[in-house]
Amino acid sequence: MIVDAFYAAPAVLILALAVYTTVVRGTFAASVGFLAYGLLLTITWVQLHAVDVALTEAAIGAGLTSLLLVRASHRLRESEAAIRAETPGLPLKLAAGLVAGIVGGGIALAVLTLPEPAPTLAPQVAANLAATGVGNPITAVLMAFRAMDTMLEAIVVLLALVGVWSLAPDRAWGGRQGPRYNADPDGILAFIARVLPPIGIVVGIYIFWIGADHPGGKFQGATVVAAMWLLAMLAGLTDAPPIRRRWVRALLVAGPLAFVAVGIVGVYAAGTFLGYPPDAAKALILVIEFALMPSLAFTLGLVMAGAPERPEEAA
Amino acid sequence: MTGTTLVGLLAAALVAVGLYGFLVNPQPLRKLIAFNLVGNGVFLLFGFIAERGGLPGIGGDPVPQALLITGIVVAFAATALAVTLLLRLHESTGSTSLADEAPSPKDPAA
């Protein structure tokens, strides 16, 4: 009984917050609602026995995505009244509600009539886990059984950054991303930006480190590290690097390149792209992980920093 | 009905709410939030299916769970790019309207 209530309470709250973010007037309020919603979603992932996903949601969904939305909603505030005039009338709202209801109802029906027993690949993963030398089955899937997905994922994040860079106006082409933040160097913001990052970086590396055998991994760890870098930028303690620099580009591509290189080694050593010879599997996975983690943290931090706004010289 | 079925139904409801918001809200940032609600609904549905395929030793089916992590990261990358695009649109035009501009007299279609 109590267990059921424990499942029900976050679900009800999450749904209420989803409705709130959809119908509330102000976009800022919607963004804050989405932040609260993301934090609660973390609990739901734990209930689904998906702690790795819960960590990802905590770091990326509730952390970075909400931060993006909260900041953007404030910058767009002045244009909000004008755009509200474009809200569709009641007939269109009813039609949209009907469409949404049919889709949602269809999915709900599918949820209630899923086949028994549930299809699963868990036995295969459990049987082959030992061959990878990794203890966390999810890391094994990410780095061995479906390593191609993970490689392309790292490249997608990089492509998103290329997209962000391409949005630079001509005068800031190759320059620094985002505004230059000026906080009082003796203020509370500068204080927390000095105290928190050392702790946060340790936590990020720890989450990365335990990913081999426990829930955790490079994406979650890299997100925490990127967030700490962003914090230092927001407090004006450091600045985004000029993206024209060669070392910036080198650091960004080092991780994905190492991944591809290990993949090509696999062609010769194990007969297939991204194949690992059994006795070297753990070592090759570690090579990828260690190369990818700094690149990912750097990429995620720069993706969050926004389009280039300033030429390199401007302070 | 078990607790996790409730999560499956929550997933369906999130897709519905998000879809509605996506269709009705004119502000692009709101559409983006709605898009993320739909995405979370799909992720939760996938997570629910993963949980059903769990074994005693392993919490849930690790293959879909690993794909979920990939999905969340990719969704974030898309959202970040879209937000930056939107801010640039606002900066250069002063508006975030996605509506077609009023047809000008020279427009042959008008």
Add this chain to the structure above:
Amino acid sequence: MSFALDLLTYVAVAAGAFFYLAGTIGLLRFPDTLTRLHALTKADNLGLGLIVLGLLPHAGGVADALKLVAIWLLVMLSSADAGQLIARAARRAMRRGEPPAP
């Protein structure tokens, strides 16, 4: 010994839950932004601290117990800072005489 530890969990977690209740009552009843912020950032932290204390016997070992304490310290740090930052933003808004946002 185990009975004493269980008792500690019951008492500390119940006390922690009480402070969450207190924080929420403050949030609901206090008249303006700054007092509500005060209720929120003080009471909930004490509540979390007591819950962490109560959960210590259930942590797997010394490492997990230390992590639990670290969580509490981190939340206190960020809550104290966020409280100040939000309060300043609220005061700036008041000085500008900003109408409440819709």
Add this chain to the structure above:
Amino acid sequence: MSEFLLAAAGFVLAMTALGLVRALRGPGDADRMMAAQLLGSGSIGALLLGGLGIGDRSVIDVSLTLAVLAAFASIAFVTFAPRDADRDEAP
């Protein structure tokens, strides 16, 4: 014991939900920002209680991540206007 912890998690969530209703009503942005702060301590408390209640110790690492990122939204909120973000006017 497990049931007691889950019940406590539910209670903390219920308190958080009540506070959330108040915080999201506003009227100002600062009030709404409190919702983020409230959910920070509330979700960490509920997560620890619920996770240890169902015997899953890895929630401690999830909570640790949340705790590190807890102040983040509020910091984003105050750095909107870069020039006067952190400067305190003389009283």
